[in-house]
Amino acid sequence: MKKLFRNLLFFSAIGSVAILASCGGDEEEPLPTAPSIEVEVEGVEVSGSAISAVEGETATFTVVVTAEGLFNTLKIVPSVDGVAGTAQFIGKDEAAVTLTEEGTVGTVVVTYEFDAEDVGKELSWEFVGVDDEAQEASKTFTATVEAAPVEVVVYTETLIGGQSNATLGSFYDAEENKVYKYAETRETHSASVDFLFFYGDTNKYAIAAMDDADANTAFSSALNVTNALSAIMPTKNATKFKVTALTAAQFDAIGDVDALASAYGEVAADASKVNNLEAGKVFAFVQASARGSKKGLVKVVKTDGTSGTNRSITVTVKIEPSED
Template sequence: MKKLFRNLLFFSAIGSVAILASCGGDEEEPLPAAPSMEVEVEGVEVTGAAISAVEGETVTFTVTVTAPGVFNTLNVTPSVDGVAGTSTPYPRTASNVTLSEEGTVAVIGLTYTFDADDVDKDLSWTFEGVDDSNQTTEKTFTATVEAAPVEVVVYTETLIGGQSNATLGSFYDAEENKVYKYAETRDTHSASVDFLFFYGDTNKYAIAAMDDADANTAFSSALNVTNALSAIMPTKNATKFKVTALTAAQFDAIGDVDALASAYGEVAADASKVNNLEAGKVFAFVQASARGSKKGLVKVVKTDGTSGTNRSITVTVKIEPSED
């Protein structure tokens, strides 16, 4: 009986050891801490996680994923107007991934250039960092894109002669920045002339449209031709003008059509000429409808000459571009 009791105690002890050993073998290794992410943005205006950009600008994302469980992949998913696109994975072996020696910190550089198709769209990018345990971290950036400013067309220091100047032309095409003499204007180019230059005792240095009465008088007298403009020119574009309070420096600063429109102002140009011009003065004009009704600004660079044969004016012209 004592022997049997000792045997039962022995087997009972073995069973307890087996149960304890079995329980210990089922325990799982604890997961490492989940990854975290930081995103730096350069090249555009950033407010929080929102980007404001202009067409043509390039944004640079520098994504840093810290993964105690070892970095595996960065997934980037773009979205346009709420519709998600195809996700692009950047594994730790990707060329744009810089990985720490332990593999726990990954730095990924990404760039994107905004184009015309992005303007006025709701854009976003979702960055998802994944570690080797399939744990994730995520950040989303949204973007709004404005159209790039449309640059004005600029013609610098164009020289135009007066009505009696036999050397220089007097008739100006603001589209092509070309100056024509009277005969070639009359015979071939009147339809493309936006304004002319003449000098008079009252008007002094003046820029005018082809339909201006004082300009007609000046050229008729100089050329000894009756109604040299009003009766003889095939086309007389009714360009309109107005004076401005712009300084030369303010004129020089204008680079795009929005700035030009703002400087032109809300009051319509309605005069057939601007007179008493001198260096530094700035005036506005609008083409005739047949020429596209584009607005422009002119800065007087220089006035020159002491007689009808050598009178001239030098101008810089800024005008809206033609629509394609």
């Protein structure tokens, strides 16, 4: 239970309520009106006394105790899954308390940062305001905590050259955002290539897997090598593709893996290429099993070039992160 208060900035000391003795005679004076308590919560979603938080968020509790019989102490009792922890007491003389001149209103601000250990548990805090006559008023808040969204990996404006472009590489590694030329791919990097770019009279601007037949034809012709991909490349990862109806703006809005999975959809990618690409088009891919089968989305930023020697495509890639 100590863990629950690791981030609560109470700056408090354990104490007990001081009850003032009556100075009257034989007749007891009537007790003042019992205190009241108000708690405002900021930084998280709140509905009544229920808090919905996400890992990494911080809840700020502003506790105001109004007591005709003078503010004495704020007691806070935490619990996890219904099991109460050690109460903490913040007395009226502590620095954490802002007290009105007459002493009837005490304000305390405390914070709690939700972390991974809180996910899936029910947390609660009972705030108890106590006056000098030991009269109490309380308010309880409960919190449920969700895991923080897992962000997608984003590579912006990666430039890839066509099969006859001697300046730019044509083979792309979506894990490392690296582009390789044919020779270095063949010699050392074929196992890490997820897709390539080629241009053809029919396919126009096309992204394909290494095992695509049209890509093999295009590179074989450009390099004057028989079966430049199908026979010579040591590894030909069978990345699969599909077109999407996503707009560029919808693609740009995707920031976490849940949003990416939703945009990818339930229909599996099963094509070895996507073709006739142009700026603004968005397509989906899934890596070969040897590469982790991670899903990704690609937005075409720009297509360029007027001949085989200068054809290129610029893309932005969003892909699921690798598991630790």
